[in-house]
Amino acid sequence: MIRHIAGLGRRGCELLEAMGRAGLFLAQSAVGVPSREGFYLWLRQMHFVGVLSLAIVMVSGLFIGMVLALQGYTILVDFGAEQALGQMVALSLLRELSPVVAALLFAGRAGSALTAEIGLMKATEQLSSMEMIGVDPLRRVVAPRLWAGFVALPLLTVGFSVVGIYGGYLVGVEWLGVFDGSYWGNMQSSVDFIGDVGNGMVKSLVFALVVTWIAVFQGYDLIPTSEGISRATTRTVVYSSLAVLGLDFVLTAVMFGGLS
Amino acid sequence: MSDSPFVVIDGLHFSRGDKDIFRGVSLNIPRGKITAIMGPSGTGKTTLLKLIGGQLTPDAGRVEIDGQRVHALSRKVLFRLRRRMGMLFQSGALFSDLSVFENVAFPLRVHTDLPEAMVRDLVLMKLEAVGLRGARELMPSELSGGMTRRVALARALALDPELILYDEPFVGQDPISMGVLVQLIKRVNEALGLTAVVVSHDIKETLSIADYVYVIADGQVMAHGTPATLDVDQDPRVSQFVHGEADGPVPFHYPAPDFRHDMLGAGGSR
Amino acid sequence: MKRSKVMELGVGLFMLAGILGLVFLGLRVSGLTLGPSGDTFTLEANFSNIGGLKPRAKVTMAGVNVGRVSAIELDTDWYDARVVMELDGTLEDRLSRDTTAAILTSGLLGEQYIGLSVGGDPETLADGDSIRDTQSALVLEELIQQFVSNMVSD
Numbered sequence: 001m002i003r004h005i006a007g008l009g010r011r012g013c014e015l016l017e018a019m020g021r022a023g024l025f026l027a028q029s030a031v032g033v034p035s036r037e038g039f040y041l042w043l044r045q046m047h048f049v050g051v052l053s054l055a056i057v058m059v060s061g062l063f064i065g066m067v068l069a070l071q072g073y074t075i076l077v078d079f080g081a082e083q084a085l086g087q088m089v090a091l092s093l094l095r096e097l098s099p100v101v102a103a104l105l106f107a108g109r110a111g112s113a114l115t116a117e118i119g120l121m122k123a124t125e126q127l128s129s130m131e132m133i134g135v136d137p138l139r140r141v142v143a144p145r146l147w148a149g150f151v152a153l154p155l156l157t158v159g160f161s162v163v164g165i166y167g168g169y170l171v172g173v174e175w176l177g178v179f180d181g182s183y184w185g186n187m188q189s190s191v192d193f194i195g196d197v198g199n200g201m202v203k204s205l206v207f208a209l210v211v212t213w214i215a216v217f218q219g220y221d222l223i224p225t226s227e228g229i230s231r232a233t234t235r236t237v238v239y240s241s242l243a244v245l246g247l248d249f250v251l252t253a254v255m256f257g258g259l260s
Numbered sequence: 261m262s263d264s265p266f267v268v269i270d271g272l273h274f275s276r277g278d279k280d281i282f283r284g285v286s287l288n289i290p291r292g293k294i295t296a297i298m299g300p301s302g303t304g305k306t307t308l309l310k311l312i313g314g315q316l317t318p319d320a321g322r323v324e325i326d327g328q329r330v331h332a333l334s335r336k337v338l339f340r341l342r343r344r345m346g347m348l349f350q351s352g353a354l355f356s357d358l359s360v361f362e363n364v365a366f367p368l369r370v371h372t373d374l375p376e377a378m379v380r381d382l383v384l385m386k387l388e389a390v391g392l393r394g395a396r397e398l399m400p401s402e403l404s405g406g407m408t409r410r411v412a413l414a415r416a417l418a419l420d421p422e423l424i425l426y427d428e429p430f431v432g433q434d435p436i437s438m439g440v441l442v443q444l445i446k447r448v449n450e451a452l453g454l455t456a457v458v459v460s461h462d463i464k465e466t467l468s469i470a471d472y473v474y475v476i477a478d479g480q481v482m483a484h485g486t487p488a489t490l491d492v493d494q495d496p497r498v499s500q501f502v503h504g505e506a507d508g509p510v511p512f513h514y515p516a517p518d519f520r521h522d523m524l525g526a527g528g529s530r
Numbered sequence: 531m532k533r534s535k536v537m538e539l540g541v542g543l544f545m546l547a548g549i550l551g552l553v554f555l556g557l558r559v560s561g562l563t564l565g566p567s568g569d570t571f572t573l574e575a576n577f578s579n580i581g582g583l584k585p586r587a588k589v590t591m592a593g594v595n596v597g598r599v600s601a602i603e604l605d606t607d608w609y610d611a612r613v614v615m616e617l618d619g620t621l622e623d624r625l626s627r628d629t630t631a632a633i634l635t636s637g638l639l640g641e642q643y644i645g646l647s648v649g650g651d652p653e654t655l656a657d658g659d660s661i662r663d664t665q666s667a668l669v670l671e672e673l674i675q676q677f678v679s680n681m682v683s684d
Contacts, residue, residue: 126355126356128349133343155547158552161551197560
């Protein structure tokens, strides 16, 4: 019994220590003087985590918008309120689905790749040799990836919303015959730029930071063996997903919970 | 000045988890010579190099490079000190996203503001020295193990360091590339007069190029001397290692209970 | 460092698409207008019960959207609800003094909004004036209660 409690305490200490390491890691790598060289490194990572994730995020956005419209229509039509379809699609996407689903896809597509890449660099001693050459790998390897993720995910989220709303339009207006004036009109009268679009973007920024942070930290902190890399990659996806969903609840409660 | 050792290690203690790796290691690495650090696998020879480079922090003891205490330096000063060191990693550790040319140019680009033409000249000079000038456009994934290590040597030499650390340079090489590397290390050292530390357990090759040898076992310096004196050392442990005998004071078996007892006991009592 | 023009272009287009998307969300989805949106005037109206009216609800006249509710507060002089509306600037000094405001519901379960209807008074409402003639929201429970008590008293 006492052994179990001691074990629990040890796990707690380890967790706290890991969180401390992660915090220090973030502070050391995110803060730095921007340079021309750094800009190009960032650009390259933007291409990797942003541009190459565009396809999967856009396609998912289109399908989710279409499904939302289809499901929403069958419910709303019972109340004779199918005019509210645009509002329903837009609000669910902007406030909730775009930030969360885009972040989950991002964790799977880009986050795991970042972990594996940095992990492999660690396993093949590239990070150590960079240190020995006198270049801080936190600045050179981690910082561009961190910043690229932080910028890319909100942009992907915007894309997800736009495509999703268009998908809803395709199904609702073109297929199910909702009047397109009321699709856009109802949407415009109910969506508030700051309250809905803005809060969705704030969520997305928070998720971007958390997912990228988890991904690069797991890559940097892993045990440099093939088993260690595969475990860390899995951990990146699991931890990011849990963090995104958990934080989403907290943020929703703060942003929309007290909405009068 | 030039007589004082370049690297001084004094009373070094280091442990990883519950396992003690060093229990009071002290050694001096003389200026302008090749010093070999040898010992059986798993005695923490690579760890020792990482301690010298300041990548790991010891539990006790000190490491001094040219009079500077490595572990008392700030991150910034430490990185400046590292520009005077080159390290050749066991795996080569070339940056996999850069070509051979860019790999060798990397230290020059980050630490100097030389014009492109001069960077090119310097890189080609270093690559010529390791005989791989023709491979400059290849990516690291296209190189063989021996070539990878030679490129890594060229990169380690790019900034003309004063101290160069070799981590197991001969391991896993075929006889030809091993011979090439042995010659290369010796030649580079003679030509540039730098201080070299070779960590290895390849006895024959290492003894042929080293000026001074430390043998480490059980977390302590077991013996030290020139290759000639070690060869005739009477200590059975040293002679077992130097002459490569399979069994002796350093046992072939990992500590285990009596063999017969283990075999018979397995079926009955468990 | 190798610089690929294709990659730079890709990232540039990606960021441009993101910014354009944000503009789309602003203009088309949340209905922000780039024009001078400051061209409005405010009217107040007191209601004895506003039901489920919320800030940002629309204000209509003959079914046409002419503004939105900007604030709802309790009037401590009369203990009723004071609703502040922002109306289209073109209507300033055009609404008669006896304009009525009613809280209406779109459909059976829809959101509540304010409907204005003009009277015949030659004098007009200016910025900051208040509408006297108001009609509160229909609260379903009160209606039922009234109906039941009428039945009992009969």
